[in-house]
């Protein structure tokens with residue numbers, strides 16, 4: 001994937017040299033309490049990125065893209081994408097922003113661009129998100145993008161020692177395109 005440019009952002013595959021910036025906000029347990037991945041060290045992030053495929057042709061691997069702010073070239077967050085199912089035609093997405101850069105519409109802008117890319121360029125069939133019901137900012141974000149709530153699963157996900165609920169949101173290509181996006 002070539003870097004994707006939006007009005008205020010650049011989105012590209014994470015590189016090993018991004019590790020320190022990613023570790024800084026990803027290791028913030030309070031901010032990311034509903035997230036599965038809290039790296040213990042910069043090295044853990046670097047190792048993950050070093051071994052991560054830099055292509056969208058793989059299934060069942062969380063591909064990390066970074067969100068760079070154009071105005072100062074600063075890494076402000078990341079998006080994870082996992083492809084699965086028939087010919088990798090489905091994708092699960094998630095987004096994490098450094099707390100100083102939340103509340104400015106950056107996550108909405110970045111996710112809209114990547115969903116556009118998945119549907120319009122790669123012709124994927126369905127994009128979905130799995131969200132902890134207590135994660136209100138994430139629920140608002142996915143609803144702002146027009147995803148449909150498809151199910152609320154009771155205690156279906158084991159997160160750090162407890163069973164937690166999981167809400168699945170999704171949108172199909174024809175719906176995204178039909179919505180004029």
Ligand SMILES: CC(C)(COP(=O)(O)OP(=O)(O)OC[C@H]1O[C@@H](n2cnc3c(N)ncnc32)[C@H](O)[C@@H]1OP(=O)(O)O)[C@@H](O)C(=O)NCCC(=O)NCCS
Pocket residue numbers: 031032033034035093094095096097098101102103104105106107108109129130131135137138140141
């Ligand atoms: C989930 C997460 C990325 C959402 O971030 P966010 O800042 O709420 O989302 P956005 O960047 O799209 O910002 C939207 C807010 O910016 C406001 N905003 C300000 N300027 C804006 C602009 N120019 N354009 C659009 N919105 C703007 C919007 O009104 C909205 O405010 P509101 O939440 O009060 O309604 C963030 O909370 C996060 O990183 N959480 C921790 C990680 C996590 O749990 N991720 C979910 C995994 S599935």
